[in-house]
Amino acid sequence: MKHYNLIIIGAGSAGIGAALKAHQEGIKSILIIEKDRFVGGILNQCIHDGFGVHLFKKTLTGPEYAYYLDQMLKERQIDIILNSNVTAINENKIVKVFESGKAIIELSADALILTSGSYERSAGAINLPGERSAGIMTAGQAQYFLNMKGYHFAKNVLIVGSGDIGLIMARRLSLLGIKVHAVSEIMSYSSGLKRNIVQCLDDFNIPLYLSHKVVDVRGRPRIQEVDIAEIDAKGQVIPGTLKTFTVDTLLLAVGLIPYVSLAEKLGIPLSKSRGPWINHFYQTSLPWFFVAGNALHIHDLADDAYFEGEEAGAAASMYLKNLMAPSLKKIEVKPGAGILYVLPNEVSFPITYDTMKFKFRPNANFINKRVIIKNGEKEIYKKFFPFLFPSELVVLTVDAHLVSDEKQIMIEVSYD
Amino acid sequence: MIKKLTCLVCPRGCTLTIDEALNVSGNFCPRGIPYALQELKAPKRTLTYLVKVKGHSQPLPVRSDAPIDKALIFEAVAILNTLELTPPIDFNTIVVENILGSGVNIIATRKIECNEDSYLRKHV
Numbered sequence: 001m002k003h004y005n006l007i008i009i010g011a012g013s014a015g016i017g018a019a020l021k022a023h024q025e026g027i028k029s030i031l032i033i034e035k036d037r038f039v040g041g042i043l044n045q046c047i048h049d050g051f052g053v054h055l056f057k058k059t060l061t062g063p064e065y066a067y068y069l070d071q072m073l074k075e076r077q078i079d080i081i082l083n084s085n086v087t088a089i090n091e092n093k094i095v096k097v098f099e100s101g102k103a104i105i106e107l108s109a110d111a112l113i114l115t116s117g118s119y120e121r122s123a124g125a126i127n128l129p130g131e132r133s134a135g136i137m138t139a140g141q142a143q144y145f146l147n148m149k150g151y152h153f154a155k156n157v158l159i160v161g162s163g164d165i166g167l168i169m170a171r172r173l174s175l176l177g178i179k180v181h182a183v184s185e186i187m188s189y190s191s192g193l194k195r196n197i198v199q200c201l202d203d204f205n206i207p208l209y210l211s212h213k214v215v216d217v218r219g220r221p222r223i224q225e226v227d228i229a230e231i232d233a234k235g236q237v238i239p240g241t242l243k244t245f246t247v248d249t250l251l252l253a254v255g256l257i258p259y260v261s262l263a264e265k266l267g268i269p270l271s272k273s274r275g276p277w278i279n280h281f282y283q284t285s286l287p288w289f290f291v292a293g294n295a296l297h298i299h300d301l302a303d304d305a306y307f308e309g310e311e312a313g314a315a316a317s318m319y320l321k322n323l324m325a326p327s328l329k330k331i332e333v334k335p336g337a338g339i340l341y342v343l344p345n346e347v348s349f350p351i352t353y354d355t356m357k358f359k360f361r362p363n364a365n366f367i368n369k370r371v372i373i374k375n376g377e378k379e380i381y382k383k384f385f386p387f388l389f390p391s392e393l394v395v396l397t398v399d400a401h402l403v404s405d406e407k408q409i410m411i412e413v414s415y416d
Numbered sequence: 417m418i419k420k421l422t423c424l425v426c427p428r429g430c431t432l433t434i435d436e437a438l439n440v441s442g443n444f445c446p447r448g449i450p451y452a453l454q455e456l457k458a459p460k461r462t463l464t465y466l467v468k469v470k471g472h473s474q475p476l477p478v479r480s481d482a483p484i485d486k487a488l489i490f491e492a493v494a495i496l497n498t499l500e501l502t503p504p505i506d507f508n509t510i511v512v513e514n515i516l517g518s519g520v521n522i523i524a525t526r527k528i529e530c531n532e533d534s535y536l537r538k539h540v
Binding site: 146194 | 423425426427429461463466468475477489490525527
């Protein structure tokens with residue numbers, strides 16, 4: 001059985017970031033396992049531009065970003081197997097791989113980083129009413145069909161969800177001459193970037209219906225009509241606001257969920273972000289099992305996933321070089337008022353680092369609020385924010401010496 | 417008249433304000449100023465699209481190497497729809513030079529090998 005110091009699962013931006021960092025830290029034998037035929041993960045199907053502003057200092061398309069990641073890998077001779085799916089990992093650090101669609105092989109590792117990305121919420125996940133007919137698909141699925149396969153499958157489309165994926169698909173379809181009738185959003189605001197509202201909807205005169213939800217889907221075997229209606233603050237449909245669209249395709253762009261089945265099968269507990277529960281080394285309940293990127297929590301930018309991969313790669317390298325002191329004590333980091341989730345879920349002592357990063361998302365839109373980190377009753381950090389949006393991840397860097405191992409940590413939006 | 421617009425240069429999306437004397441404010445970085453003035457004069461957008469490749473089911477993703485006049489976008493798309501390229505195609509190859517006389521080139525944003533199976537790289 002072939003042995004590696006470090007096996008990384010997934011060659012998206014987080015996985016590549018992890019591999020390059022571990023290589024830089026002197027880890028000699030690294031293997032990346034990728035299920036697709038290319039390096040870059042989901043970047044390959046995101047043909048629009050706007051990626052890489054932080055990492056490459058210019059705006060790239062997804063395939064260009066993937067190309068540069070691949071170049072960086074090739075320069076360093078890091079092992080990679082493509083077209084290969086990891087089917088299981090066991091507690092003895094044996095990784096079972098269905099290699100190139102040919103044979104099942106087993107590999108062993110000293111440490112592992114899971115960067116397996118995320119999957120899309122489906123019709124069932126949002127309790128979509130009406131028929132389950134052909135023509136209902138997730139936005140990423142549609143993007144894959146169009147951009148990777150060259151299939152054309154729609155003439156008239158309604159998009160549900162106004163996050164960036166929904167907006168990008170609205171432009172993509174419009175450029176192809178497909179009529180996008182509207183984008184329907186259940187929230188009272190779009191969680192997409194403002195620039196995407198302008199260049200994907202406004203440029204093509206596509207209406208955005210905020211505070212609207214799908215109330216019926218009709219047609220068999222393919223959908224023919226979709227009804228949406230306005231909802232009030234309690235989520236109840238407002239009578240007289242029904243709008244009917246005659247469409248053959250309903251695209252669902254309603255959010256992503258970390259893809260962590262390999263971790264779950266090992267009994268690794270999950271946290272509020274729906275990724276594995278981690279300490280500040282990106283280490284799960286199994287000390288040799290690290291996680292980063294969208295498999296940990298959903299990122300706004302590919303660059304952010306890359307940098308998180310680097311951080312996990314650095315931590316895994318410390319672990320492999322026996323530079324990580326054994327954990328003597330742990331304290332929990334809790335999301336308090338106004339916080340959807342916070343990472344890490346716990347701080348392990350000794351902290352080792354001089355500074356610590358806390359990443360969080362607020363659970364609603366806030367204007368002119370302070371965010372406070374408390375260690376027990378003591379405030380160890382506070383910062384003023386003119387705006388806080390659930391769609392924007394916030395990263396706070398705290399002096400590690402301020403964190404005491406006596407009490408739990410709570411991060412909250414201050415209401416005073 | 418004072419005009420407000422959203423900067424499209426990067427994902428930050430600053431709200432820019434342009435006053436009568438063409439002074440731009442609200443920009444976080446210097447790139448916002450030329451963007452705002454251009455948007456006022458003649459809006460430009462980066463075009464990303466797909467082009468058919470002979471013998472491949474997967475189309476080639478392409479982009480404009482600079483923003484192109486918004487008014488030309490659909491005409492440019494019509495040209496790209498008529499193309500069918502022959503592999504191999506290298507990364508950054510010019511697919512259409514100076515499209516519609518705009519001074520902007522359409523370039524390949526990935527590498528296409530002769531055979532779809534040749535992507536199956538393995539260094540183990």
